[in-house]
Amino acid sequence: MSKRSLWRLIFTTLICVACAYFFVPLSKVRLGLDLKGGVHFELEVQGQEALEADLRDTRDRLTDRLKEKGFPEVVARVDGMAVKADGIPVERQPDVQRIVSQGFSGYDATFTDKGVTLLQKSSYQKSLKDDANKRALQIIENRINQFGVAEPEITATGAEGNRIVVELPGVGDAERERIKGLLTTPGRLEQRLVAKQDPTQGMGWPTREAALARFGGQLPPGTELLAQPLSEREARREGKAWTAPGPGQPDPIRSWVLVEEKVYVDGADITKAEPSINPQTDQHEISYVLNRKGADDFYNLSGIAAEENRRIAVVLDRKVVSILWCKEKIPGGAVRITGSFTKDEAEDFALKLKSGAMRASMKFLEERAMGPSLGADSIAAGVRGALIGFLAIIAFMVFYYRWSGVNAIVALTVNLIVMLGLMGSFHAVITLPGIAGFALTVGMAVDANILIFERIREELSNGKSVAGAIQAGFDRVFWTIVDSHVTQLVAAILLFIFGTGPVKGFAVTLTVGVVASLFTSIYISRFIYDWILERHPGTKTLSI
Structure with a gap:
């Protein structure tokens, strides 16, 4: 050769x-x-929710900046797809114009004799939706990988990249519903103050209508009503009737809680989250650690709660999952959420916090199962x-x-x-x-x-x-x-x-x-x- x-x-x-x-x-x-064999999901990112979430963030930031610049009484609010702040004198509007130009470049500002209105620019809206699509894809990959599904196939499709196809070989019916919950919930954690109200009212109202009737059909400015779900364990402990929700139906509601709109601590500041068991009560709970910014924000929040004898609502995906009591300022940024969690609920809760929060929820377009x-x-x-x-x-x-x-x-x-x-x-x-x-x-x-x-x-x-x-x-x-x-x-x-x-x-x-x-x-x-x-x-x- x-x-x-x-x-x-x-x-x-x-x-x-x-x-x-x-x-x-x-x-x-x-x-x-x-x-x-396994399951096939096709989901769509609800980009409109990303725009609405940014409006709420802008409302809070604008209120804080106005207070810093000498407008302590002005409270911004979300009105449709705009952020409005009334009560700004005409002679002080140039100051507000500088605030908007320096910290709100994605918005166009319109001034009237009543105040200022901020509208999202079309290019900014597109960037928000694109970011929501990319973030949703990344977070879904993180959640599926942390859940332990072997060899998943996760791809973005659609003309706008807002559709995500998830194929999970080897996943059976027992795991499918749990994975659906991981895929569809944004996992956005917020910590807010429970609004000041009649101390005899207790933790909230049994129905939304009862809460609205208490305030004459109009909630106090800067507040909103959020539902606090009722778990099966809580219902058994309190002797209440409990019916498991059907597919696509909301969880039974324990009460409606009036909370402030302002978000003091955001889930984006979480660096570590783990499920744990309270050795005293033997109940499942979630422990998480905040970064330095989050720790400082929680320190200030706990100080306000302790000084004013207020409670802190822990909100996950716009549902109150826990209410914390603070007797003094809490340093360090280590937080523990207690409640009547099952083992799976605590693990999924921690997984969502570790993987990060989506800017928008997901809508199921298709679901198939193969044996x-x-x-x-x-x-x-x-x-x-x-x-x-x-x-x-x-x-x-x-x-x-x-x-x-x-x-x-x-x-x-x-x-x-x-x-x-x-x-x-x-x-x-x-x-x-x-x-x-x-x-x-x-x-x-x-x-x-x-x-x-x-x-x-x-x-x-x-x-x-x-x-x-x-x-x-x-x-x-x-x-x-x-x-x-x-x-x-x-x-x-x-x-x-x-x-x-x-x-x-x-x-x-x-x-x-x-x-x-x-x-x-x-x-x-x-x-x-x-x-x-x-x-x-x-x-x-x-x-x-």
Whole structure:
């Protein structure tokens, strides 16, 4: 064997060994949802909520800045999709204009004799929605990974990138509802003061209507009513009736609590969150740690609560999950939330806080569940069909092209090894359409060999030597093979870009198959012929 052929053999062997590393044993191969079973969710980010959340943040920041600049009585409010602050004298409006220009660049300010109105710029609204989409995708990935689902597929789709497809192989019915809760709730934690009210009222009102009636149908400025859910454990402990909510229905409500609109501590300041068990009560609770800014904010908040004998409402996704009592300022930024949490509720609560808060909630557009029995049947049928097709191709090639057919079979075997290796190297998932893609690429690989063999036959019939016919056969068919493979590659890339779900699985397999086929049909087949000619340099015939 010549030095050139030896290096080509070493290169080919290394390629095969490297590819085999990524799929041997076959348990390394990742199966898609249709083969392994599991759940498929398609969700949509509610971008409008991100705009509304920013309006509330702007309201609080504007109120604080106005107080700092000498407007202690002015309280900003959200009015529709605008933030308004009334009671600003005309002669002081230039001062307010400077405040808006320095700290609220995403808003356009309009001044009247009553005050100022802030409206979000269209470019700012787009950036808020884009940020909400990216943040939702990242947080969903974090929550799913922390939950422990193996090999999830999470992708953003849609013209605006506001749709997220989540495929979770191996997830059963028992875990599905819990995961749905993790996916749809934003996980936005807030700490606010419970509003000043009649001390005889207690923790709140049994209904929203009762609370509104207490204030004559109009809540005090700067306050809002939030529901405090009633857990099954609390209901049993207090002897109350409790009915489990149905799918899509809200939790039973314990009471309605009047809280201030101003958010003193935001969940964005949380650096660590863990579920724990209170050794005294043996109940599940959540402990979390705030960063320096959050610790300072909570220190000030606890000071206000202690000084005014007020309570602090811990609000998660606009529901009051706990009410804290503070007798003195609390330094350090370590907070513990107590309540009647179950083990799963405490773990999910902590997981949401650790993964961060979405700027908008998610809406379910589609939900599908598949059992693993379908996957087993599909795998068996797909493998059986691919094996039958592969054996039929081997029989045809050997019968029609004789020893040259064996050349094609060797190239085809290397092609399959390279395909599986490439799929495994970038953790691609094999789906049922992907198996169809495998079968198609096997046909494409054989087709390239047939073009080469027929050209070699034609050159031999024209009187060329075996070496000359092989050289001409590969040279003259080269661009034809490249052109056909590039056409297939472009089609596969377009399917991947614009397709979803099973179409993408087919496109991935087709893309990998085109690359592998191009390599094996031109490089491997040529290497085998060259090696034969080296061993038999004076051969006058070719088995083809």
